[in-house]
Amino acid sequence: MIPFKLTDELLEQIQQLIADKKNADLRLMMKEFHYADIAEIAEELTKDEATYLIKLLDSEKTSDILAEMDEDLRESILKNLSAKEIAGELEELDTDDAADIVSELPKDIVQEVISEIEDKEHAKDIVDLLRYDEDTAGGLMAKELVKVKENWNVLTCVKEMRAQAENVTRVHSIYVVDDEDKLKGRLSLKDLLTTSTKTHIKDVYISKVDYVTVNEKSEEVAKIMSKYDLEAIPVVDEIGRLVGRITIDDIVDVIREEADKDYQLAAGITQDVEADDSIIELTRARLPWLFLGLIGGIGAFIIMEGFEKILAQGYAILFLFTPLIAAMAGNVGVQSSAIIVQGLANDDLKGSINKRLVKEMLLATLNGIVLAMFLLLFVWLWTKEPQLALAISISLVAVIIVAGLIGTFVPLFLDKRGIDPAIATGPFITTSNDIFGILIYFWIAKLVLGI
Amino acid sequence: MIPFKLTDELLEQIQQLIADKKNADLRLMMKEFHYADIAEIAEELTKDEATYLIKLLDSEKTSDILAEMDEDLRESILKNLSAKEIAGELEELDTDDAADIVSELPKDIVQEVISEIEDKEHAKDIVDLLRYDEDTAGGLMAKELVKVKENWNVLTCVKEMRAQAENVTRVHSIYVVDDEDKLKGRLSLKDLLTTSTKTHIKDVYISKVDYVTVNEKSEEVAKIMSKYDLEAIPVVDEIGRLVGRITIDDIVDVIREEADKDYQLAAGITQDVEADDSIIELTRARLPWLFLGLIGGIGAFIIMEGFEKILAQGYAILFLFTPLIAAMAGNVGVQSSAIIVQGLANDDLKGSINKRLVKEMLLATLNGIVLAMFLLLFVWLWTKEPQLALAISISLVAVIIVAGLIGTFVPLFLDKRGIDPAIATGPFITTSNDIFGILIYFWIAKLVLGI
Numbered sequence A, B: 001m002i003p004f005k006l007t008d009e010l011l012e013q014i015q016q017l018i019a020d021k022k023n024a025d026l027r028l029m030m031k032e033f034h035y036a037d038i039a040e041i042a043e044e045l046t047k048d049e050a051t052y053l054i055k056l057l058d059s060e061k062t063s064d065i066l067a068e069m070d071e072d073l074r075e076s077i078l079k080n081l082s083a084k085e086i087a088g089e090l091e092e093l094d095t096d097d098a099a100d101i102v103s104e105l106p107k108d109i110v111q112e113v114i115s116e117i118e119d120k121e122h123a124k125d126i127v128d129l130l131r132y133d134e135d136t137a138g139g140l141m142a143k144e145l146v147k148v149k150e151n152w153n154v155l156t157c158v159k160e161m162r163a164q165a166e167n168v169t170r171v172h173s174i175y176v177v178d179d180e181d182k183l184k185g186r187l188s189l190k191d192l193l194t195t196s197t198k199t200h201i202k203d204v205y206i207s208k209v210d211y212v213t214v215n216e217k218s219e220e221v222a223k224i225m226s227k228y229d230l231e232a233i234p235v236v237d238e239i240g241r242l243v244g245r246i247t248i249d250d251i252v253d254v255i256r257e258e259a260d261k262d263y264q265l266a267a268g269i270t271q272d273v274e275a276d277d278s279i280i281e282l283t284r285a286r287l288p289w290l291f292l293g294l295i296g297g298i299g300a301f302i303i304m305e306g307f308e309k310i311l312a313q314g315y316a317i318l319f320l321f322t323p324l325i326a327a328m329a330g331n332v333g334v335q336s337s338a339i340i341v342q343g344l345a346n347d348d349l350k351g352s353i354n355k356r357l358v359k360e361m362l363l364a365t366l367n368g369i370v371l372a373m374f375l376l377l378f379v380w381l382w383t384k385e386p387q388l389a390l391a392i393s394i395s396l397v398a399v400i401i402v403a404g405l406i407g408t409f410v411p412l413f414l415d416k417r418g419i420d421p422a423i424a425t426g427p428f429i430t431t432s433n434d435i436f437g438i439l440i441y442f443w444i445a446k447l448v449l450g451i
Helices: A008-019 A023-031 A035-044 A047-056 A059-068 A071-078 A083-092 A095-104 A107-116 A120-130 A154-165 A189-193 A218-227 A248-266 A279-306 A309-315 A322-345 A353-383 A386-416 A427-449 B008-019 B023-031 B035-044 B047-056 B059-068 B071-078 B083-092 B095-104 B107-116 B120-130 B154-165 B189-193 B218-227 B248-266 B279-306 B309-315 B322-345 B353-383 B386-416 B427-449
Strands: A146-149 A173-177 A183-188 A232-236 A242-247 B147-149 B173-177 B183-188 B232-236 B242-247
Touching: A008 A023, A008 A035, A008 A047, A023 A047, A035 A047, A035 A059, A047 A059, A047 A071, A059 A071, A059 A083, A059 A095, A071 A095, A083 A095, A083 A107, A083 A120, A095 A107, A095 A120, A107 A120, A146 A154, A154 A189, A173 A189, A173 A232, A173 A242, A183 A189, A183 A232, A218 A232, A218 A248, A218 B248, A242 A248, A248 A322, A248 B218, A248 B248, A248 B322, A279 A322, A279 A427, A279 B322, A279 B353, A309 A427, A322 A353, A322 A386, A322 A427, A322 B248, A322 B279, A322 B322, A322 B427, A353 A386, A353 B279, A386 A427, A427 B322, B008 B023, B008 B035, B008 B047, B023 B047, B035 B047, B035 B059, B035 B071, B047 B059, B047 B071, B059 B071, B059 B083, B059 B095, B071 B095, B083 B095, B083 B107, B083 B120, B095 B107, B095 B120, B107 B120, B147 B154, B154 B189, B173 B189, B173 B232, B173 B242, B183 B189, B183 B232, B218 B232, B218 B248, B242 B248, B248 B322, B279 B322, B279 B427, B309 B427, B322 B353, B322 B386, B322 B427, B353 B386, B386 B427
Parallel strands: A146 A173, B147 B173
Antiparallel strands: A173 A183, A232 A242, B173 B183, B232 B242
16 A cells, blocks of 8 residues: 655645635545545645535545544534534434534534434434543444344344444444343354354354443553453443443544553643644643742752752862752652553552562662762762762662652552552652752761761 | 452462362363453463463463463463474464464474474464564464455355354455455455345455555554554555455554553663563663763763852852753753654654744743743842842753753654654653753853853
8 A cells, every 4th residue: 555645745736726726626636535634634724725625525525534633623614614514424423423523512503413413313322422421431432333132033133234234334243132222242243154044143142242331431441452352342331231332443542542641741741732733732731840840940959058058068069969869860760650650551560569669679779879889980080089979879879769769659659549640750750859869869968978 | 341350369369279289170260261361360470380370271262361471471381381282372373473472482493383283274374474574564464364356256255255264253354356366455244244145256346455565564554554443454465465464453552562662761761661570671671771861960060060160259059050950951851852752653743843943942932931930030039139040040041942952853853864763752851951951051141140
C-alpha cells in the first residue's frame, strides 16, 4: 500500500479547488481518499474551507470524516449545519460515534437534532447511550451487535443474523441471550460455519463469555480486552441484560489516550494539548506546573539562605554544588516514580509497599555509592580538600536514597488514595525532591565538616 | 465478569498444592483459569514451581501460557523441557507466537526442536517467519489466514474455507489471490453470508485492500491499522505475494510497548525494565542517565566557579537562586520536548521547524514574563533590592526562552537525523538546560547589575 501523505502541494491544490468552487473536481478527488485521510486534510484547512468540503460531500462519507476529526474542528463545522443535516450525519454513524457527537452539541439543539433522525430505533439507541459517563464501558459501547435467542435453531439464527448484520460493520461474535435479554453466552462465526442448520442454539453455544458491566472504567475494559486478547466484549447492565458491545478499535484509542496523558503529566503538561494548539491553550496546560517549579525554587532559596552562615565560614564552594544535588534528586525521583506509575498502570506490582521501599533503598544506595565515588574523586582532585569532597559525596548518597524513597512512596500513596499516580512524576517529584535534597545536603555536609 | 485477582491466599494455596504434588487438584483448579491468568500466576511462582506446573498441564493450554508469560521466565522453563516437549508446545501455537519462542531458544537446539514438529507445514511456516526482523511487519505476522482464489465460486470457497478456518483462531477477512498467490483483494464474511453460492469470487470481491509489505516497520503498521481502524491487515512480500497477516491484538502490544518505551526514556530509564526486575537490571537501566546528570552538575559547578568573583563583590545571593534557575530551565525544556516528541509519534506535526521555534519562543516569552513578574515581586520584597530583583527576573525570562528553544529544536533535529527523538526528553534536556540556564543566568545578571 502506498501510504497516504498529505504534502504541501496536495493541500494547496485542494485549497485552490475550494477557492474556485470546482465542486465536481473536488468530489472526484475525495472519492479516492479514505475518510481518515480526508479528516487529516480537513484539519489543515481553515474552518470555512473544511465546512465547505463537508457540505459538498455525501453524508455517507462525511459522517465518518466528522467522527474521525479533531473535536474542536468538528464543533465549529457542526455550528454551520442545520439540525436536519446533523441528523443525516448521525444516521450514517454507529451509535457510539453518533452519541459522542451528540454529547458535544449545544444543549439547546440536541432535542431538535434527535427528532430529525428518521430511523427511530437508531435515535432511541443514541439517546440511551447519552446517559453513560464517557470514561466507562457504557460510554464506549455501541448498540450495534448481533444477538440470537438460545431457543432458536441455527437456520433461524442465520436468517435473523443476516438482517441484523446489515447494521453491524464487523461481526465478531454472536451473542446468545434468553427471553429476558440476559446474556447467556456466545457463538463464533466459525462454529456457525461448521454446524448443521437444524441444531438448536442452546446445544452449541459457549456459555463461558467475558463481559463487562456498563459502569466499568474504560481503563479497566482496556486491560481486560488486551490481557485476554479480545476483539470485542459484550456489555451488560446491572441486572445482566445485554446492552451493547465494545470493539478493539475503540480500546486502541483508549490505550493511546491513556499513554499520551501519562506522558504529558510526566512532562508537566496538563492533559489534552497538542503541538498545534494555540499559545493560550498551551500556556494554560504548562504554566501551572512551571509555577509549581518556581515555588519550589523559592523554597530552595529560603533553605539555602538559612545556611548562609556557612558562606562566611569559607565554605562557599558547597553552594556551587546545589544545582548538581537538585538535579540528581530530581532525576532519581523521576526514575523511581516512573517505574511505579508504569507498574501500577500495567497491574504489574505485587507485594507490599514496604518491600518496594526496601528495594528502592538498596537500589538507590548502590547507584548513589557509584556516583558519589566519582564525585568524591572529582572534588578531591579539583579542590585538594579531601574532607570537603567526602562531605559532599556522603550527602549525595543520602540525597539519592531519600529521593528514591519519595519517588517510590508518593505514587503508591496517591494510588491508594484513589488519585491518578501519574501526576506524581515530573514537576511534582522534581520540585519536592529539589527542596528535600538541598536541605539534606547542607545538613549532612555541615555534620561531616563539623561546622 | 468477576475479574481474576491473584490474591496472596490463592498463591499460597497453589504453592502448597505444588509442594504436596497434588496433581489432580492442581489440574482441576487450573482448568477453571484463563491461560493469561495462569501466566500471571506462574510469574509469581519460583522457577521450579512454574516448571512443575507447566509440565503438569496439557500442551494445548501450556502453549498459550508460555506465549503469554514474561520472556525471562519462559526461557528458564523451556530449559527444563526436552526438544520433543518444546515441539509439542509449538505445534499448538499460531506461527507468529511459535516463531517468537523459537527465536529465543539456544541456537544449538533450534534444529532439533523444529525437526520434532510433526506438522511439517507448520514447521516450514515457523522457519519462514524466523528470517524477519522482529520490529517489522514480517516479524509480527502469522501465517494463519484464510485465502481463496479469484476464479473459485462461493461454494468452493466456503468448502475450502471450512478446512482453512480450522487452523485460524479468528477469521477477519478472506483474502483473494490469483494463481501466483498475488494479493488481489478481500471478501468479508458478511458478504459471503449474503451472496449466492454459485457466484464467482472474481465478481464479488473488493479489490481495494489495505496491506503492508514484510519490511514495513512495526510502528508504521500500528499507525496504519489504528488510523484506518483495521482489525487485521494482510502482509505481502516484495513482489506482492500474500505471505501472512497481522491482527490487531499484536498491534495493541506494539502500541503499549512503544508508549512504555517513550515514557521510560522521558524518565531517564533505558527501555525494557519493570518494577519487579532485579536491582542489577534496574541499575543498568538507570545509572547511565544519572551519570549524565552528574556530569551536568559538575559542568554547572565549573561554570559557577567561573563567576565566583561575584561572591566576593557582595552578590552571594545570586548563587542561592541557581537551583531555581536550573529547575525552571529543566521543566520548560521537558515540556516543550515532550510536546514535540508526542507530535512526531502521532504524525501531528505539520509545517517548518522555524515556525515551531517562533511559536515556542512566543510561548516561552509569555510564560517567562508571568513567572518573572512573580519572582521580581518576591525578591524585591525579600531583599529590598529592586535592581537585584530585576536582574534575576530578566535572566529568568531569557533562561526560559532558551530552554524552550532547545527543548523544541533537539527532538526535531534528532528526528531529522533518524534518531528516536524520545531520548531527547528527560535527563538529556534537563542536563543540557541546567548548564545553559546557569550560564545565561549569570551572564545576564552581571550585565543588568553592571558588575
